[in-house]
Amino acid sequence: xxxxxxxxxxxxxxxxxxxxxxxxxxxxxxxAPLINPATGKPMTLEDMNPVFCEELNKQELDNDxxxxxxxxxxxxFYKMYRPSPLTRAYxxxxxxxxxxxxxxxxEGNNTSGSHKLNSAIAQAYYAKKQGLKGVTTETGAGQWGTxxxxxxxxxxxxxxVYMVKCSYDxxxxxxxxxxxxxxxxxxxxxxxxxxxxxxxxxHPGTTGSLGCAISEAVEAATKQEGYRYVLGSVLNQxxxxxxxxxxxxxxxxxxxDIKADIIIGCAGGGSNLGxxxxxxxxxxxxxxxxxxxxxxxPASCPSFTRGRFAYDFCDTGRIxxxxxxxxxxxQFIPSANHAGGLxxxxxxxVLSQLYxxxxxxxxxxxxxxxxxxxxxxxxxxxxxxxxxxxxxxxVAIDEALKCKESGEAKNIVxxxxxxxxxxxxxxxxxxxxxxxxxxxxxxxxxxxLAKIPKVEE
Amino acid sequence: xxxxxxxxxxxxxxxxxxxxxxxxxxxxxxxAPLINPATGKPMTLEDMNPVFCEELNKQELDNDxxxxxxxxxxxxFYKMYRPSPLTRAYxxxxxxxxxxxxxxxxEGNNTSGSHKLNSAIAQAYYAKKQGLKGVTTETGAGQWGTxxxxxxxxxxxxxxVYMVKCSYDxxxxxxxxxxxxxxxxxxxxxxxxxxxxxxxxxHPGTTGSLGCAISEAVEAATKQEGYRYVLGSVLNQxxxxxxxxxxxxxxxxxxxDIKADIIIGCAGGGSNLGxxxxxxxxxxxxxxxxxxxxxxxPASCPSFTRGRFAYDFCDTGRIxxxxxxxxxxxQFIPSANHAGGLxxxxxxxVLSQLYxxxxxxxxxxxxxxxxxxxxxxxxxxxxxxxxxxxxxxxVAIDEALKCKESGEAKNIVxxxxxxxxxxxxxxxxxxxxxxxxxxxxxxxxxxxLAKIPKVEE
Numbered sequence: 001x002x003x004x005x006x007x008x009x010x011x012x013x014x015x016x017x018x019x020x021x022x023x024x025x026x027x028x029x030x031x032a033p034l035i036n037p038a039t040g041k042p043m044t045l046e047d048m049n050p051v052f053c054e055e056l057n058k059q060e061l062d063n064d065x066x067x068x069x070x071x072x073x074x075x076x077f078y079k080m081y082r083p084s085p086l087t088r089a090y091x092x093x094x095x096x097x098x099x100x101x102x103x104x105x106x107e108g109n110n111t112s113g114s115h116k117l118n119s120a121i122a123q124a125y126y127a128k129k130q131g132l133k134g135v136t137t138e139t140g141a142g143q144w145g146t147x148x149x150x151x152x153x154x155x156x157x158x159x160x161v162y163m164v165k166c167s168y169d170x171x172x173x174x175x176x177x178x179x180x181x182x183x184x185x186x187x188x189x190x191x192x193x194x195x196x197x198x199x200x201x202x203h204p205g206t207t208g209s210l211g212c213a214i215s216e217a218v219e220a221a222t223k224q225e226g227y228r229y230v231l232g233s234v235l236n237q238x239x240x241x242x243x244x245x246x247x248x249x250x251x252x253x254x255x256x257d258i259k260a261d262i263i264i265g266c267a268g269g270g271s272n273l274g275x276x277x278x279x280x281x282x283x284x285x286x287x288x289x290x291x292x293x294x295x296x297x298p299a300s301c302p303s304f305t306r307g308r309f310a311y312d313f314c315d316t317g318r319i320x321x322x323x324x325x326x327x328x329x330x331q332f333i334p335s336a337n338h339a340g341g342l343x344x345x346x347x348x349x350v351l352s353q354l355y356x357x358x359x360x361x362x363x364x365x366x367x368x369x370x371x372x373x374x375x376x377x378x379x380x381x382x383x384x385x386x387x388x389x390x391x392x393x394x395v396a397i398d399e400a401l402k403c404k405e406s407g408e409a410k411n412i413v414x415x416x417x418x419x420x421x422x423x424x425x426x427x428x429x430x431x432x433x434x435x436x437x438x439x440x441x442x443x444x445x446x447x448x449l450a451k452i453p454k455v456e457e
Numbered sequence: 458x459x460x461x462x463x464x465x466x467x468x469x470x471x472x473x474x475x476x477x478x479x480x481x482x483x484x485x486x487x488x489a490p491l492i493n494p495a496t497g498k499p500m501t502l503e504d505m506n507p508v509f510c511e512e513l514n515k516q517e518l519d520n521d522x523x524x525x526x527x528x529x530x531x532x533x534f535y536k537m538y539r540p541s542p543l544t545r546a547y548x549x550x551x552x553x554x555x556x557x558x559x560x561x562x563x564e565g566n567n568t569s570g571s572h573k574l575n576s577a578i579a580q581a582y583y584a585k586k587q588g589l590k591g592v593t594t595e596t597g598a599g600q601w602g603t604x605x606x607x608x609x610x611x612x613x614x615x616x617x618v619y620m621v622k623c624s625y626d627x628x629x630x631x632x633x634x635x636x637x638x639x640x641x642x643x644x645x646x647x648x649x650x651x652x653x654x655x656x657x658x659x660h661p662g663t664t665g666s667l668g669c670a671i672s673e674a675v676e677a678a679t680k681q682e683g684y685r686y687v688l689g690s691v692l693n694q695x696x697x698x699x700x701x702x703x704x705x706x707x708x709x710x711x712x713x714d715i716k717a718d719i720i721i722g723c724a725g726g727g728s729n730l731g732x733x734x735x736x737x738x739x740x741x742x743x744x745x746x747x748x749x750x751x752x753x754x755p756a757s758c759p760s761f762t763r764g765r766f767a768y769d770f771c772d773t774g775r776i777x778x779x780x781x782x783x784x785x786x787x788q789f790i791p792s793a794n795h796a797g798g799l800x801x802x803x804x805x806x807v808l809s810q811l812y813x814x815x816x817x818x819x820x821x822x823x824x825x826x827x828x829x830x831x832x833x834x835x836x837x838x839x840x841x842x843x844x845x846x847x848x849x850x851x852v853a854i855d856e857a858l859k860c861k862e863s864g865e866a867k868n869i870v871x872x873x874x875x876x877x878x879x880x881x882x883x884x885x886x887x888x889x890x891x892x893x894x895x896x897x898x899x900x901x902x903x904x905x906l907a908k909i910p911k912v913e914e
Contacts, residue, residue, distance in 0.1 A: 006470045007536040013463045079464040080548065080839045091537065091611075109566050111841040111876070153836040154548075173630075173881035177841060179888045180832055375637055379610040382537045384568040384634060419568070421878045424630035431636045 005101075007090060009252040011083040017247040018070055020240045023278035023350060025066035026285040029357055031236065031349040032324035034060075035311060035455060043321050051218060053135075053228050055126040059237040068240065070122075071129075077121045077154060078244065081110040086252035086413075091380040093400065100403035101258075102396055104416040105249045105276060106383065111177065114341075114386065114418030115272050116147035116232050119241035123230045124151035133226035134158025138188065138213030140167055141341045141388075142174030143418060144232030149181035159183040160227075162190070162216045165208035174422050188213035195219050195317055209333055210343060211316025218319060233269025234314060234323070239350050242275025249413060250279055258411055260291060262399055265415040266391035267295040267304065267362070268341045270348030276415040278350070281359050293360035294399075295351070296391040298370070299439045301334040303327060303347045304355060304362035306445055311455035312346060322455060325352040329448035335438040341388040341417075345448075363395060366437040370394045371430040374420070386418040387426055462558075464547060466709040468540040474704040475527055477697045479516075480735035480807060482523035483742040486814055488693065488806040489781035491517075492768060492912060500778050508678060510592075510685050512583040516694040525697065527579075528586075534578045534611060535701065538567035543709040543870075548837040550857070557860035559853055560715075561873040562706045562733060563840065568634065571798075571843065571875030572729050573604035573689050576698035580687045581608035590683035591615025595645065595670030597624055598798045598845075599631030600875060601689030606638035617684075619645040619673045622665035631879050645670035652676050652774055666790055667800065668773025675776060690726025691771060691780070696807050699732020706870060707736055715868055717748060719856055722872040723848040724752040724761065724819070725798045727805030733872040735807070738816050750817035751856075752808070753848040755827070756896045758791040760784060760804045761812055761819035763902055768912035769803060779912060782809040786905035792895040798845040798874075802905075820852060823894040827851045828887040831877070843875040844883055 024030055033042035048057040059068065070078070089102040107115035127135050134157050139145025145161040152159035161183050168175055168187035178185050188208045189196040193216045199206065206212075214231075221229035232238060253260060263280055265273030273295050283289040295304055303326045313330040314320040325346045332345040347355075354360055367387075374390035376397070377383070385393060396414040403410050420427060429435045481487055490499035505514040516525065527535070546559040564572035584592050591614050596602025602618040609616035618640050625632055625644035635642050645665045646653040650673045656663065663669075671688075678686035689695060710717060720737055722730030730752050740746040752761055760783045770787040771777040782803045789802040804812075811817055824844075831847035833854070834840070842850060853871040860867050877884060886892045 008470065010467050012467075013465065077839075080544075087537075090533075111835065111839055111878075113878075150836075150839060154839075172885070173878070176881040176885045176888060177878075180835060180841065180884050182836070378568065378637060379607075379639065382534075382568055382607060382611075384637065421568075421570075421630070421634075424633040427637050428629070428633045431633060 003256050005088050005256050008085040008087045009255060010085055011248060011251055013079045013083065015251055016075065016078055016083050017244060017251070018075065019067040020070060021243040021247055021279050021282060022062060022066055022068055022240055023282050024063040024236065026282050027353065029353060030063045031353040032457065034321040034323055037318065037322055051222060051229050053123065053126045053130055053132070053230070055129065056123060056237050059240055060235060071125055074122050074125050081117065082244070083248050084109060086249055089381055092377060095376065095380045096397065096400050096404065098400040098404040099407060099409040100400040101409060101411045102400055103411065103413045105245055105413065106416045107245060108383070108386070108416065108419035112143060112147035112150055113421060114143040114147065115242060115245060115275060116144045117150060118244050118275065119232060119238045119271065120144070120147035120151040121154065122241045124148065124155045124157055127228060127230070128155040128157055132157065132228055134160060135228055135230045136160040136162070136217040136221040137230050137232065138162045138210060138217045140164050140210045140343060142167055142171050142422060143341060145183070145185070146174060146177050147232070148230065149178040149183035152183065153181040160220060161185045162188040162213040164188055164210055164213050170425060171422060188216050190216065193219045209316055211330065214315040215317030215319055233271040233344065234346065234348050236350055238271045239274035239278060239348055242271050243279055245272070245275040245415065246277060246279035249276065260413045261410040262292045262294065262412045264294045264296060264392045264396050264412065266342060266388050266417065267297045267347065268388065269344045270351040272415050272417045274348050274351050277360065281354060284359055294395055295355070295360055295362040296395045297362060297364050298342050298391060299364040299366045301328070301343055302364040303345060305364045308449050308452060309352060309356050310452050312452045314346060323349045325349045326355065327452060328445060329451045331451050332448040342391065365391055365394050366439070368435050368437050371435060373397050383416070384420045385416060386420045387423050389415070389417040460713050462545050462713050465542040465544045466712060467542055468705060468708055470536045470540065472708055473532065473535055473540050474701060474708070475532065476524040477527060478700040478704055478736050478739060479519060479523055479525055479697055480739050481520040481693065483739050484810065486810060487520045488810045489914065491778040491780055494775070494779055508675060508686050510580065510583045510587050510589070510687070512586065513580060513694050516697055517692060528582055531579050531582050538574065539701070540705050541566060543706055546838055549834060552833065552837045553854065553857050553861065555857040555861040556864060556866040557857040558866060558868045559857055560868065560870045562702055562870065563873045564702060565840070565843070565873065565876035569600060569604035569607055570878060571600040571604065572699060572702060572732065573601045574607060575701050575732065576689060576695045576728065577601070577604035577608040578611065579698045581605065581612045581614055584685060584687070585612040585614055589614065589685055591617060592685055592687045593617040593619070593674040593678040594687050594689065595619045595667060595674045597621045597667045597800060599624055599628050599879060600798060602640070602642070603631060603634050604689070605687065606635040606640035609640065610638040616640040617677060618642045619647070619670040621645055621667055621670050627882060628879060645673050647673065650676045666773055668787065671772040672774030672776055690728040690801065691803065691805050693807055695728045696731035696735060696805055699728050700736055702729070702732040702872065703734060703736035706733065717870045718867040719749045719751065719869045721751045721753060721849045721853050721869065723799060723845045723874060724754045724804065724808070725845065726801045726803070727808040729872050729874045731805050731808050734817065738811060741816055751852055752812070752817055752819040753852045754819060754821050755799050755848060756821040756823045758785070758800050759821040760802065762821045765906050765909060766809060766813050767909050769909045771803060779910070780806045782806045783812065784909060785902060786908045788908050789905040799848065822848055822851050823896070825892050825894050828892060830854050840873070841877045842873060843877045844880050846872070846874040
């Protein structure tokens with residue numbers, strides 16, 4: 001007899017995985033190394049240690065170890081808000097009239113409101129262990145900055161956040177959460193860094209960009225004794241820490257003998273999708289199972305679907321290493337798009353290589369349709385989703401409706417990365433019917449793509 | 458050997474209690490009945506049915522049935538966000554250096570952000586079952602309005618919320634959540650009701666009050682075919698539905714053979730405290746166990762500690778029934794106090810009677826000390842608490858520090874009613890050091906207390 005699947009599949013805390021999974025160990029074609037823009041050669045530990053934490057750099061360069069132990073202190077912190085539930089969306093299924101089974105892995109049940117805390121606490125731990133005074137970072141939508149503030153408060157580290165100015169002004173509540181956790185939040189561009197002052201002089205009225213905030217945070221880290229720079233997405237180490245999502249999902253599915261057919265995640269820099277999907281992709285790489293993995297990106301910032309697989313800068317200021325990834329060009333700035341977490345011009349090198357090699361597919365969706373899905377989800381499943389997460393919801397609903405057509409009872413797993421509690425401006429626009437669906441034209445994209453540097457591999 | 462207590466004690470969904478607990482059945486001295494202001498006599502079903510839902514009125518008047526079945530549809534909805542975890546505050550204990558064991562029952566893991574959803578879904582269910590088109594209500598802080606919007610969306614009911622005007626203006630995000638769930642939100646006082654127009658004419662610049670919003674919502678319910686008025690606190694039925702909190706807490710404690718010593722809840726209208734504590738008080742009433750139950754109220758609105766136990770109106774407009782309760786007088790308006798959910802002038806008649814009979818104690822705490830506790834909790838336990846909940850945290854910390862002095866390992870259980878994600882204005886004031894701790898003077902209180910009507914019992 002089939003086991004009755006509960007609404008929420010919880011693991012016990014001793015079932016939280018004790019190791020992160022490193023998909024690079026299973027990849028036949030490894031992701032291309034980061035390249036030092038000064039030397040044109042692959043980044044070494046010596047190149048990276050002045051900017052990033054030492055242990056994290058080792059993880060960044062580790063293409064060999066399949067599993068990496070989660071430190072006990074990080075595991076303890078995980079137990080405060082993990083395991084996160086894998087929820088069967090019974091009510092959404094009913095509303096859709098689909099035979100498909102929809103599951104969502106919900107990462108929003110912590111104050112940062114998203115999965116970002118999974119990597120933030122790991123990065124703060126290694127910074128503390130290295131004896132650092134503090135860390136610097138940038139934040140756009142604010143989820144990463146909030147998560148890092150929480151993590152730093154926990155370990156007694158100073159936390160300096162450069163927050164894109166338009167977010168700083170539009171999201172005062174995000175700022176206050178960070179301040180409540182003791183972080184110093186500076187609107188970027190600011191006059192606290194050379195690069196900030198330069199940008200302000202050239203563009204006096206600018207509201208900032210993520211690329212600019214990255215440049216400021218890196219400068220701030222390197223100019224202060226005992227500080228390093230940390231980053232919440234794109235990097236290999238972040239994909240690694242976020243695999244806690246996918247590993248827990250696998251454990252929960254296993255409890256009820258559920259075989260996932262389709263795994264869906266939103267994709268900005270790739271941290272959530274990588275975390276959710278790479279443990280499943282690992283099974284594919286090892287020939288153990290097969291899945292459809294779908295990356296969903298906003299049509300306004302379509303790096304997978306309309307970008308180029310090439311070496312490019314990670315920041316607008318072009319001071320960070322070059323990464324080989326799907327990119328729209330480091331000068332690309334997406335139009336006003338309320339999914340603040342999906343505005344990055346590039347994509348995780350790991351996911352980029354896997355996409356290039358056919359292990360995942362990608363699609364781009366328009367904003368209004370994403371909010372249609374978000375509201376349907378909110379009203380049936382009770383959770384007001386983050387705009388980012390809602391990209392995955394949109395495609396999960398589409399797939400479930402295809403199942404309705406075909407009569408197939410597929411198992412669809414989607415990553416519900418977080419809540420929309422700090423995104424109500426966007427919901428207000430949607431509720432008022434004033435949301436826009438701007439998509440870059442081919443001419444615009446061509447111009448940005450042309451600025452991608454030529455790098456010899 | 459003692460079982461290792463996990464960070465979070467989760468129940469399985471089939472361990473969610475199938476019945477609510479009605480403490481009135483165990484009370485030797487029953488709470489005094491509501492009185493009809495028109496007749497001066499106890500409210501009957503016939504008096505109540507034109508305003509409130511029929512099944513809920515039966516529950517309101519039921520002093521006899523100890524357990525009342527939770528309808529299957531409500532239980533299904535509960536499974537979307539319940540059971541809520543009972544969490545051991547290991548990190549807070551460590552930060553305090555106390556031998557006490559602190560547990561918190563966290564009700565904030567749903568989009569309404571609080572326990573209010575427990576009663577909202579029950580009330581919406583009975584309204585739907587009665588064949589109503591919709592319901593009206595008022596909301597101050599916005600938690601109840603949000604919860605009711607979610608519940609109405611689920612059952613396809615129209616939801617009309619009168620939101621205190623100052624909240625409507627100061628909390629646009631709360632408003633947008635309600636709109637996202639399809640509710641019609643009207644700032645109160647409004648020109649949509651007679652009482653609203655009257656108040657606007659008399660006080661053109663008023664920013665509204667909960668009492669005024671209640672009056673408008675009641676008028677709106679009675680003037681529309683197929684509508685009834687619903688309320689999120691104070692009433693006996695609300696205490697009943699909220700016992701799901703305390704019953705789950707008992708089940709979780711039992712799993713690990715934990716005997717609570719002190720149970721602490723914040724008290725505004727009493728819905729959370731009543732829900733958490735009355736199942737434990739039931740054990741006391743039946744002579745099965747003994748507990749210290751502590752009600753924590755804001756010093757700015759101290760109905761238990763400085764009010765009078767007397768019949769009084771529940772609303773400023775004096776159109777609602779009279780309830781015998783601890784009250785500061787229906788004309789009392791607390792000073793600016795950021796715990797929006799704890800501003801009601803009265804208190805649940807059930808809790809009032811139990812307090813009068815010595816089954817719980819009460820204390821009043823000042824706002825800045827509450828936020829000190831909130832921030833300590835946020836930084837150690839990861840959850841940014843609602844200002845309301847933080848009242849309970851403050852006293853739990855005080856009790857834990859007393860245990861540190863005495864060396865006692867008491868088990869302290871506190872009700873963490875919700876999250877502070879929509880209260881960042883208050884946190885901002887705290888972070889900026891501009892919070893105030895106004896406490897009403899004896900002279901002020903005497904004036905309000907003198908306006909309590911004389912009612913013959």
